[in-house]
Amino acid sequence: MAEEGSKWVVMVTGRSPTNIAVIKYWGKRDEGLILPINDSISLTLDPLHLSATTTVAVSPSFSRDRMWLNGKEIPLSGERYQKCLREIRKRANEVSDEKQGIKIKKEDWERLHVHISSYNNFPTAAGLASSAAGFACLVYTLAKLMNVKEDLGQISSIARQGSGSACRSLYGGFVKWAMGNNADGSDSLAIQLADETHWTDLVVIIAVVSSKQKETSSTSGMRETVQTSALIKHRAETVVPVRVSKMEEAIQNRDFASFAKLACADSNQFHAVCLDTSPPIFYMNDTSHRIINLVEKWNHSEETPQVAYTFDAGPNAVLISPNRKTAALLLQRLLFHFPPNQDTDLSSFVVGDKSILQDAGVTSMKDIETLEPPTECKDKVPYQRFTGDVSYFICTRVGSGPKVLTDETLALLDPITGLPK
Amino acid sequence: MAEEGSKWVVMVTGRSPTNIAVIKYWGKRDEGLILPINDSISLTLDPLHLSATTTVAVSPSFSRDRMWLNGKEIPLSGERYQKCLREIRKRANEVSDEKQGIKIKKEDWERLHVHISSYNNFPTAAGLASSAAGFACLVYTLAKLMNVKEDLGQISSIARQGSGSACRSLYGGFVKWAMGNNADGSDSLAIQLADETHWTDLVVIIAVVSSKQKETSSTSGMRETVQTSALIKHRAETVVPVRVSKMEEAIQNRDFASFAKLACADSNQFHAVCLDTSPPIFYMNDTSHRIINLVEKWNHSEETPQVAYTFDAGPNAVLISPNRKTAALLLQRLLFHFPPNQDTDLSSFVVGDKSILQDAGVTSMKDIETLEPPTECKDKVPYQRFTGDVSYFICTRVGSGPKVLTDETLALLDPITGLPK
Numbered sequence: 156m157a158e159e160g161s162k163w164v165v166m167v168t169g170r171s172p173t174n175i176a177v178i179k180y181w182g183k184r185d186e187g188l189i190l191p192i193n194d195s196i197s198l199t200l201d202p203l204h205l206s207a208t209t210t211v212a213v214s215p216s217f218s219r220d221r222m223w224l225n226g227k228e229i230p231l232s233g234e235r236y237q238k239c240l241r242e243i244r245k246r247a248n249e250v251s252d253e254k255q256g257i258k259i260k261k262e263d264w265e266r267l268h269v270h271i272s273s274y275n276n277f278p279t280a281a282g283l284a285s286s287a288a289g290f291a292c293l294v295y296t297l298a299k300l301m302n303v304k305e306d307l308g309q310i311s312s313i314a315r316q317g318s319g320s321a322c323r324s325l326y327g328g329f330v331k332w333a334m335g336n337n338a339d340g341s342d343s344l345a346i347q348l349a350d351e352t353h354w355t356d357l358v359v360i361i362a363v364v365s366s367k368q369k370e371t372s373s374t375s376g377m378r379e380t381v382q383t384s385a386l387i388k389h390r391a392e393t394v395v396p397v398r399v400s401k402m403e404e405a406i407q408n409r410d411f412a413s414f415a416k417l418a419c420a421d422s423n424q425f426h427a428v429c430l431d432t433s434p435p436i437f438y439m440n441d442t443s444h445r446i447i448n449l450v451e452k453w454n455h456s457e458e459t460p461q462v463a464y465t466f467d468a469g470p471n472a473v474l475i476s477p478n479r480k481t482a483a484l485l486l487q488r489l490l491f492h493f494p495p496n497q498d499t500d501l502s503s504f505v506v507g508d509k510s511i512l513q514d515a516g517v518t519s520m521k522d523i524e525t526l527e528p529p530t531e532c533k534d535k536v537p538y539q540r541f542t543g544d545v546s547y548f549i550c551t552r553v554g555s556g557p558k559v560l561t562d563e564t565l566a567l568l569d570p571i572t573g574l575p576k
Numbered sequence: 577m578a579e580e581g582s583k584w585v586v587m588v589t590g591r592s593p594t595n596i597a598v599i600k601y602w603g604k605r606d607e608g609l610i611l612p613i614n615d616s617i618s619l620t621l622d623p624l625h626l627s628a629t630t631t632v633a634v635s636p637s638f639s640r641d642r643m644w645l646n647g648k649e650i651p652l653s654g655e656r657y658q659k660c661l662r663e664i665r666k667r668a669n670e671v672s673d674e675k676q677g678i679k680i681k682k683e684d685w686e687r688l689h690v691h692i693s694s695y696n697n698f699p700t701a702a703g704l705a706s707s708a709a710g711f712a713c714l715v716y717t718l719a720k721l722m723n724v725k726e727d728l729g730q731i732s733s734i735a736r737q738g739s740g741s742a743c744r745s746l747y748g749g750f751v752k753w754a755m756g757n758n759a760d761g762s763d764s765l766a767i768q769l770a771d772e773t774h775w776t777d778l779v780v781i782i783a784v785v786s787s788k789q790k791e792t793s794s795t796s797g798m799r800e801t802v803q804t805s806a807l808i809k810h811r812a813e814t815v816v817p818v819r820v821s822k823m824e825e826a827i828q829n830r831d832f833a834s835f836a837k838l839a840c841a842d843s844n845q846f847h848a849v850c851l852d853t854s855p856p857i858f859y860m861n862d863t864s865h866r867i868i869n870l871v872e873k874w875n876h877s878e879e880t881p882q883v884a885y886t887f888d889a890g891p892n893a894v895l896i897s898p899n900r901k902t903a904a905l906l907l908q909r910l911l912f913h914f915p916p917n918q919d920t921d922l923s924s925f926v927v928g929d930k931s932i933l934q935d936a937g938v939t940s941m942k943d944i945e946t947l948e949p950p951t952e953c954k955d956k957v958p959y960q961r962f963t964g965d966v967s968y969f970i971c972t973r974v975g976s977g978p979k980v981l982t983d984e985t986l987a988l989l990d991p992i993t994g995l996p997k
């Protein structure tokens with residue numbers, strides 16, 4: 156190792172995607188190790204639109220571990236952060252930085268401190284799974300910095316201890332979190348079912364729903380469900396195992412009808428067990444219900460599923476279409492029913508892959524105003540438009556897993572001081 | 577029988593209460609006979625505030641069976657009406673009207689026609705169980721007219737074939753609908769657990785929630801739940817039997833804490849299995865959720881349940897307090913969070929037993945405006961007031977079963993013509 160007191164900083168920047176479960180994780184069998192009561196399956200979302208970027212740096216000049224989240228320093232003392240740091244440090248290996256002429260020996264890692272800076276390219280307040288992307292990125296990037304040799308599955312098992320669903324963000328494409336059997340959690344980890352090139356036609360549209368409601372955190376929510384719901388055990392032990400194997404098959408066969416049926420049913424059942432909790436937990440609101448009704452009505456009128464929906468621990472809808480054509484028809488329907496408030500720009504109302512807007516024939520706010528009611532509504536008065544009930548839409552797709560960013564300008568820490576830029 | 581062609585009319589007027597289930601009925605094992613998949617338990621509500629009144633008349637001058645509901649003629653051809661008429665006619669006996677000097681022989685009933693007029697003393701549009709009170713009243717009053725000798729349990733089994741929950745309206749107080757075992761439904765009937773004098777302290781406040789949403793009928797809703805929910809079987813076979821026996825015990829012991837815990841949990845589980853249906857069924861809306869949150873927060877802050885809530889197939893809340901003092905505190909909270917629109921009269925905003933208003937210290941609209949936030953909200957900003965989200969409140973209590981009204985001025989049919997007055 157380069158001599159103590161010298162000013163060198165070695166750092167790595169990584170980017171990790173978020174993911175959306177289509178077979179839901181809800182309930183732990185071990186709170187400390189974050190071991191779930193059932194398997195779950197997720198889609199990794201394109202990091203271009205929804206991801207965490209994290210820079211981790213090490214230097215002999217750092218006097219303690221520190222972390223900044225979205226530019227603000229936060230304490231690292233929490234058990235979840237400590238576990239991730241400890242587990243990665245344990246597996247650290249020798250690192251050589253040839254450009255700087257630095258060699259960090261395996262045993263040095265125990266006394267060297269790190270600086271961590273992380274930010275999300277989407278609003279954390281939006282209730283999208285920011286902790287999944289964040290912990291996946293932290294663990295992945297630390298593992299790169301410390302030259303950890305364990306495979307991604309083992310790394311995912313460490314990320315799991317930061318935030319359960321984070322383990323699924325270690326892979327791109329379609330991912331299963333196997334609940335595992337071991338009491339130490341060593342086999343509770345992510346397995347890639349198929350990578351992001353397997354089923355490229357899928358289009359994901361997220362409706363970020365306006366809400367002033369304070370939400371129950373998923374940690375306390377799932378604890379209360381496990382303790383009080385009379386249905387959760389039956390769900391976890393009897394219903395989910397069948398759904399997991401059917402969902403694996405649907406993904407393998409790119410069978411959208413089965414995929415949609417399973418995803419919708421499992422989202423609804425997750426919210427059903429939340430409602431069966433004492434006191435009951437409501438994550439969906441009237442706008443969420445209206446989005447479901449819109450999709451169900453459309454799917455019913457077409458006789459085959461056009462769209463799958465799934466909702467996590469909040470009111471936002473994640474809508475999955477089998478192809479761009481259907482996604483454009485979906486976006487028309489969403490914009491018809493949930494137009495923006497008057498002072499909104501189209502460019503901030505539909506974000507992400509905006510090319511879907513062109514497919515939908517919407518290039519200006521005026522185009523939204525003049526949208527025709529969907530055919531499945533035409534006969535049935537009254538249809539209603541709920542202005543402002545959706546804050547904005549994010550158009551995205553299934554994407555790749557974590558990556559190291561080699562472009563040094565993307566680093567979040569200064570390469571000289573090791574402090575946030 | 578008096579000679580054919582004569583103008584005599586014999587009639588009976590009855591009044592039947594509505595009821596609110598605290599252990600819910602949801603799902604049939606036989607659609608034709610209306611046989612449920614589990615027992616249910618209800619409170620009969622005071623007919624003074626919520627009831628159906630029905631006059632049934634017979635005359636040799638009537639050429640066919642006819643019915644008027646709330647003043648409007650409706651077809652009697654529906655299978656449910658036909659079954660009730662058929663089953664009661666089968667059990668008809670000789671009737672003497674000494675005042676008019678008329679004797680109707682047992683065998684005459686098969687060819688005599690009836691006129692039926694029924695009205696509800698509460699808005700049918702409000703989503704309160706009008707069909708329960710209506711069918712109970714129809715069957716009860718027909719049975720009186722035709723001098724049916726079967727006991728109330730047997731009568732309830734006929735009312736069940738009109739509308740399942742109607743069978744529970746044949747008794748006052750606390751009633752169990754035993755699902756029964758027989759394939760012909762003969763043992764699927766109502767049993768009185770305790771009459772209305774058993775637990776007189778209970779106060780019931782119904783919040784009629786504003787809603788423009790078209791609701792799924794309970795008939796089709798419960799069919800879809802039975803066909804598609806992965807949780808309903810577990811609920812009906814494993815969860816409900818335990819709850820029914822605990823609820824019987826809680827009622828027997830006037831144990832409000834247990835009563836409230838069971839009622840809330842079962843209401844929530846009923847809505848959970850609706851959500852677990854494909855497509856999902858939403859009966860509660862954001863206002864319903866807010867009422868639940870208000871009650872849960874208050875119950876939590878007092879450490880022992882102050883109020884039980886239960887919701888049927890709609891957004892209205894039925895709130896049950898252990899005594900008038902708590903009911904007054906509840907009404908204060910409800911009026912604080914859900915004040916009326918500006919142009920509303922207090923007398924139409926709180927109806928039924930208005931004396932609770934005095935106990936709550938509210939005698940004018942101004943008193944509602946100046947209500948203090950409940951203590952359990954004070955520290956926690958922001959509390960919100962949702963003006964106009966509740967249309968009105970009905971204050972009532974547990975009440976008596978069906979009765980014949982001897983006051984002839986209350987009859988809904990003209991004693992000469994047999995047509996609606």
